[in-house]
Amino acid sequence: MNEHVSIDALRTERLATDKPLAIAVLAMGGQGGGVLADWIVSMAEAQGWMAQTTSVPGVAQRTGATIYYIEMLPERDGRAPIFSLMPTPGDVDVVMAAELMEAGRSVLRGLVTPDKTTLIASTHRSFAVAEKQAPGDGIGNPETVVEATDFAARRTIAFDMETLAVRNGSVISASMFGALAGSGALPFPREAFEATIRAGGKGIEPSLKAFAAAFDRARDKPRDSVSAKPVKRLDPLPATAGHADLDRLLARIRSEFPEVLHAMLYAGVKKLTDFQDPAYAGEYLDRVATLHSLDRAQGGADKDFAFSQQAAKYVAVAMAYDDVIRVADLKVRQSRFERVRKEVGAKDDQIVYMTEYMHPRMEEVCGTLPKGLGLWIENRPSLFNFLDRRINKGRRVKTATLFWFLGLYMVSALRSRRRGTLRHSRELEHMNVWLKAATDLLPENYDLATEVLATRRLVKGYSDTHSRGLSKFDRVLSALPMLRNREDGADWLRRLKQAALLDEGGVALDGALKTVASL
Known part of the structure; x- marks a missing residue:
């Protein structure tokens, strides 16, 4: 015999209107996203809630983050709720991104909504493959991401949680857990979060320190400012390096060069000592000293020694070329x-x-x-x-x-x-030709000569990468005869350099060279 049950009666008896609290964690490999998700679930269960976590891995390391999805509800009448396995756009209460661009991707996926979502994100960068493989500057604009999150999220907490964690001897999952506690987005006291960390049984004290620091930051200063261009941080010239040969190099920098060059020269000396030895770094200072004397003779002081500043940077880059020996050295350190x-x-x-x-x-x-x-x-x-x-x-x-x-x-x-x-012989020969082109131009066109030094950034890597960069470098400098007598020659050479960095095949550079030829 079949028993007739109305749909309305079934809905009344079996369906509940309780909405789970939904959290999405976006993290890459090695960032402890699984640990963070487990902490959240363990804490919820310890507080008498029922919780579930699932994960959907990205395509590969740093081409897509793993999404850890957590849903939780207070336990009610001993009945187990049915949780979703995937986040649904418009239904996520908290989105946690372990890297700034992942926060932007969460917005694009629709996981962040202005009426509902608290976004917690670290502002540090871990560059994606697409950003690294660009010949020039392929880095995504962090300001665009921040502007999008300001519009898309109900509330945003964003600061450098990676640096904060490292400073406290821990990992980013601990500082993100602290930011979550400080946000007040979950109905649990701080003590419940800390008890969960203690129950982990390993690295407890560093994790608690990072947690506490992030908790305070989320409460006191929840937002960091970001910039489209990262700030260049050069170490100041120290009083001593603790080694006689290195101290002699520091003394040369201090006595032979103006203060505006000290930080860059110190960076060059460190790079070349690591690349070869202190004597090689001394050769670098010899070359820059010669270029600086020419700069001074051409009135470089009035231009803050711009020519010498570029020389200090790019001569070091040219002398620390990538070769098989260097690659092997870095691999076995x-x-x-x-x-x-x-x-x-x-x-x-x-x-x-x-x-x-x-x-x-x-x-x-x-x-x-x-x-x-x-x-x-x-x-x-x-x-x-x-x-x-x-x-x-x-x-x-x-x-x-x-x-x-x-x-x-x-x-x-x-x-x-x-x-x-x-290889070393050829690198020195190429560097001498490059520097001669710059110094020959210096008396005629100071700005163009300075820009010639900057074109060295086109040459990088080894093997096929080095060959392509060298080809673009030579093609850019082939325009010098057409530019040396123009007041805007430096601007045009800079445009050629930027065009060379736009694509691997040099299509944009071909078009730019045709434009210069038509001037």
Whole structure:
């Protein structure tokens, strides 16, 4: 026998109108988003609520954050509610973003709404693949994100939670948990949040310190200002470096150069000492001193030594070129292994293997050889091509294994012989031609000569990346004969440089060069 039950009666008996409190956490790998979600669920359950968390991973590391979604309700009559597995646009009460651009993406997804959502975001940046791969400045504008969140969210709490956490010896999940507590968006006392951290049993004190600092920031100063262009922070020239050779370099900076150059020269000396040795950094100061004397003779003091400032920056960049020796050196440094372990959250008893993708070419091999031997191989095409067919292939290198670590370590040990390599000879030759082009222009057109120094930023990397940058650099400087007698020559050269940075293939640069040719 079939029993007839009306739909209205079914709705009265089974459906509830209670709305769960919904929280979405957007975090990337290594930022502890899962830990933060677990803390929120554990705290809610300890307070007599029922809670559920789910996660939807991003496509890959730093091309999409994982979304951790939490719903919670007070326990009622012992009945278990049915929670959603995914956030629904317009229904999220709290959105937490562990990075500024992820906050912007949460707005685009519709998770943040002006009538409902409290947005809690860290203002620090962890650059996406699309931002890093741009030839020029591909960084997203943080001001645009902040303006969007101001309009889209009911309330916004945004400050640098990453820096705050590191300063207190913890990770960003702890400071985000503190910001959540300080926001008052959840109906739980501060003590409940702290008890949840203590129940974790590991790293309790640093986590509590970061939590407390973020709690106070969320209450006292919930917003940080952001800028479209990051502020350049150069360390001031110290009184001593604690090493005789380095102290002599500092003394030279202090005695031979005006104060406006000190910070940049100090940065250059640090970079080149790390790249090679103090003697190499001394060669850098010799070159900049020569350029500065020319600058002074051409009235550079009236222009705040703009030519010398660019020389201090870009001569260091040119001398610290990327080569196979440098790459190998960076791959086997202990600091890198420690950083990677920290980023992936490895425990003390866990082994971490890093797999590098490398694709060496015979050009890099010849560049690492002594100049005479490298040229000898390059001048014999049949031998060069024979070796290239065996060298030029992709390899997956596990840096933490003994075989590959020793191999890379031996390559990095060639640093002492770098000055005799074919690559070093070519870099010095190219740098001398570049600097001569700038100094020849200096008496005629000070601003254009200064801009010639700045075009060095086009040359970077090694292998194919270096070749493309070098090609663009040469094409930009090919316009100098057309610009040297123009008062606006520096402006046009700057436009050419910007065009070269717009796309990898140089299409924009081709158009800009045609424009210059038509002037």
